[in-house]
Amino acid sequence: MILLNSLLLGIFILIKLVKMKNIFSVILMMFAILAMVSCDSLNPSERLMVGKWYYSESSMYNDGNKATVESNYEYHDDKTYISNGTVRLVYDVDGVQEVVMLSLAEKGTWSIIDKMQNTNTTDVDIKIVDVSFQGENLTDDRTVIQELVASEKKRLYYDMVIPWKKEWMGESSDRIITLNETTCVTVDKDGNKTERRRIK
Incomplete structure (x- = not known):
């Protein structure tokens, strides 16, 4: 649940940044989201x-x-x-x-x-x-x-x-x-x- 909330928050911020046309921040946020997703190393x-x-x-x-x-x-x-x-x-x-x-x-x-x-x-x-x-x-x-x-x-x-x-x-x-x-x-x-x- 924490991972899902973090992911949703990241996507929300990403949308905001896209609207601001801050490309560099968008790229950083994408890497941050990928890092959060990869932190869960457990299989089902x-x-x-x-x-x-x-x-x-x-x-x-x-x-x-x-x-x-x-x-x-x-x-x-x-x-x-x-x-x-x-x-x-x-x-x-x-x-x-x-x-x-x-x-x-x-x-x-x-x-x-x-x-x-x-x-x-x-x-x-x-x-x-x-x-x-x-x-x-x-x-x-x-x-x-x-x-x-x-x-x-x-x-x-x-x-x-x-x-x-x-x-x-x-x-x-x-x-x-x-x-x-x-x-x-x-x-x-x-x-x-x-x-x-x-x-x-």
Whole structure:
């Protein structure tokens, strides 16, 4: 809308200058209008992608473990993006339930070319927010539980946080199945589908 208003204003001024027969000013104004039009480097699909999107997914695995992911993505018109989210993991082992909460944050750049969403993630931040245990077979000894939590946080850091950071950093391309005013559906190279809903 700002670009359109600027363009209309430029045309209005151009008409006025033509009437004044100021040829030099007319030429300068034409270059200014062309510069304003060329500033919008987004193609129609990219323009549609700009905004805030919400993603959530819950999975149940064969071993009974559960994973719930929630994320908010912001795609900016300068082709940068940020995302923030949480992951909740629930493990059931021998009558003891372990609940892990992680926070996720990403930054990077993006583009859409030939129905492919290309992302270059330049920064990934994953934090272990909380680890807790519950269940009938859990000991009542607080010291043992505290040691178990500390040990598990260390294990998760090396077995999950570090590998996830390495996996998510860098370039990736997802095929766009649906992209409209309310919904974005993509499929990655492994066939995993991601559906996001526009929130702004």
